Amino acid sequence: MPEHGGRRLLLVSTNYAPEQAGIGPYATQIAEHLAADERHAEVHVLAGMPHYPAWRTDPAYRGVWRAEEERAGVLLHRRRHTVPPRQTAVRRALYEASILAHGLAAPPRMGRPDAVLAQLPSLAGGVIGARIARRYGVPYVPVVQDLMGAAAAQSGIRGGGRASAAAAGAVEAYVLKRARLVGVIHESFVDKVTAMGVARDRIRLVPNWSHVARPSRPRAEMRARLGWREGRIVVLHSGNMGLKQGLEVLVEAAREAPDVHIVLMGDGNQREHLRALGAGLPNLHFLPPAEEAEFPDVLAAADVLAVTQRASVLDMSIPSKLTSYFAAGRPVVASVAEQGGTAEEVRRSEAGVLVPPENPPALLAAVRKLAEDPAAADALGSRGPAYVDAHLSREAGLARIAGLLDEALEGRPARPRGARG
Structure with a gap:
């Protein structure tokens, strides 16, 4: 057990609460779940300014360069970045570059983490997480929600074409090959991740869960x-x-x-x-x-x-x-x-x-x-x-993420790989 009396963890996720769409709710629930675990003394999150899915910075954060917050026991570090109102390959590259530059220039003020997690498809977040983990010599665990290189190749973002797809794919390969373990939310990512040079026995299936309550009104x-x-x-x-x-x-x-x-x-x-x-x-x-x-x-x-x-x-x-x-x-x-x-x-x-x-x-x-x-x-x-x-309960999904982290830290599987329970 580290000297500070419990695990100190860092999650890098461009998106976080109050964002209610995309991967923001998953990042929020992961961090809050880990913070509630008595084995963890501190849980930090490095995030951007709320902007998704409107692609407009939340009015409460406009003009803010850096912000430190505490939400539900999580220590949140926000860093300003560009927010492109329209998506093109160039604008997306500038968006990622601004996240990367500010995150590396002003990393979270915290003690040595025991592990670093990151959520992809943020290329910048993946690089920041890998760099911080390497600096401290601790396990790095990215969770692949999507792959930007594949998305660019399929012309989901206008302009840039094959060059942007190749560049994004190269960054993803750099990030994933430096991971202790890689989590993927669906089996369809496994072949893509192995093609980037990650050994199949380092990939774990961690499906997303339903993060909303059940309907209550007629x-x-x-x-x-x-x-x-x-x-x-x-x-x-x-x-x-x-x-x-x-x-x-x-x-x-x-x-x-x-x-x-x-x-x-x-x-x-x-x-x-x-x-x-x-x-x-x-x-x-x-x-x-x-x-x-x-x-x-x-x-x-x-x-x-x-x-x-x-x-x-x-x-x-x-x-x-x-x-x-x-x-x-x-x-x-x-x-x-x-x-x-x-x-x-x-x-x-x-x-x-x-x-x-x-x-x-x-x-x-x-x-x-x-x-x-x-x-x-x-x-x-x-x-x-x-x-x-x-298959998609919040409890099961969060337990899979916690098990992935435990395995990366302790070197032993917490559950059979590929379990969807």
Whole structure:
């Protein structure tokens, strides 16, 4: 046991609370879970300024260069960085460079950590974590939520093309090869990580979990509050409105089916583009991100929950929205490629249906089929919470992360690799 009487840990994650979308909630729950463990004397987090998914700095942090906070027992160190309102390869590179420069110039003021964790796809966060771990000679454990090199190669970010993908992939390989152990949230990442030079026996499966509460209000009550009248089909997409999502398919679905109510809830750099594309459509509505306390009830009030991606995106990661959708108990329609993490998770859960990406008629056909048989739709949706209980509970997910850290520190597996329990 270290001299300070317990483990001192550092988590590097660009995103953190109060961000409620993407990987921010996972970073927050990991840090707070570790801080509540009596074996850990201190848990520090190096994070950016809250900005996601709006890609605008939270007003409370505008003009702030550095901030030190304590949240739920976690010592939080924030560092300023650029926030590009539109995503291009150059802007993304500047964003990562600003995170890297400020993080290395002003690392957290703390004693020697016993281990450093980091969340990818932040390239800068991965490099910072690896550098700090190397400086102190302690285990470094990155968790791969997504791979930026693969995303760039699939043209999810405009401009830069193959050069940006190759550069991102090289940085990811540098980061991952320096890890004691590598956590991945889905099996589809294993081959990608091994191709970067990481031995397969150093990779552990640590699936994400459902980080939201279960719905608590009657659906009819919430629908009335939202103005969604009974008998109207409501299709809801919640979360980031970015290029990767290809949400134009839902705008076109609204155009083709005036009787179907399409709701886009959230924020992102494509929100205004989508709003302009759907101008004049009375059945297309935009909502701001729901408050945390109401979010599960808003999801449950919809008839169908949609997850979409462009056809060019070979999805390896699992959108965080999907675990929330399952917990809401409504059927999912996934307009995504047949291969990849999202499609595989929908098939495993048996809580939704798959349709080809960027195909409004196919999406609408699936929605209408569910609407025509409410009992079957309810039965399909009910499998989501059951899947969460069996495989995606918060307790199990956090235990997997804690086990990954224990193994890196103590040199012995805390549980069988690949367990999804």
